[in-house]
Amino acid sequence: MKKIDNNEPANLPTIVTPEKALADRGRAAISDIGAELRKPKLGAPSTRTPEVDDEILERLIGGESLLSITYDDRMPSWQTVNNWRLKDATFNESVKLGMAIGQHVLVDVMQDIARGGRFSTGSIERDKLLIQTIANVASKRNRTDFGDKLQVDQRVINYTVNAKESDW
Template sequence: MLEDDMSHPISIRKRPTPGRPSTFSEAVADLILGRLMEGESLRSICADPDMPGRTTVLRWQAENASFGARCARAREVQADAIFDEMQDIADSATPETVQVAKLRISTMQWRAAKLAPKRYGDKLDINAHHDVQHASTEELIAELATLLDISPVEATRMVGLPASEA
């Protein structure tokens, strides 16, 4: 409350100003998802003054499971759009622009691999084949005795086995 020069209290209220949307809306969510699927980055989408800020969209993803799942699916589709764009960049490269094209394609390959690792990520061979040979207690005691330059009886005592097991 402020007082004017006539000593009458007046209240000053800020008028609501139009701004970025911050309340979840299916219509805005659909626009965001459509632009993601076309290959546009969330940063770029949220830079649009008619779109909510990036923090708002991330909050929507966390608070709205359906929207979060749709965003994840849109990111997978986005990887396909990025993949298609890489071909366009390669096709339009000239000898003068080939280095820039290589850099752009390399960056896009990395993004596609992060967005859809099963489709565009490095393939890792996680199948390991190991041959395990089992040695008898006697063989292990003999090896220990050889390594430590002691008798097999001493090696047997050292590991705590009765002498009859060695």
């Protein structure tokens, strides 16, 4: 018979709540995304040319995300493009402007989807998700044009108090 030592930790199973499991998966997913983005992209151009800059900007203006552009094997990696942005303020401003214009294009696409047009997937649930996602992203990335507006009502009320100096 084994003697029980109260100083040894009990070999009880660890209880993992669904919230903890979800949080752990979320942290792992974010870590995995970061690792994937930092991977070198073999065979991708890393030399910056006016043609590469122009294609990146044209595709941003068309509503494509920078990340999806960098998935293209003909394009540099996400990290390379962002390094160019850090080193060249003019290019960075052009990228920001391209992204802002692209948000307007995506809002037009969103309206087309809602009408069941060319960009509709044919699935009502999928189209709803696309519309919600585009609206949400547009409102966050271009608050000036698509963000929620805060309405502030201000009224000035003047009061006149008639009091004797002795009442102070």
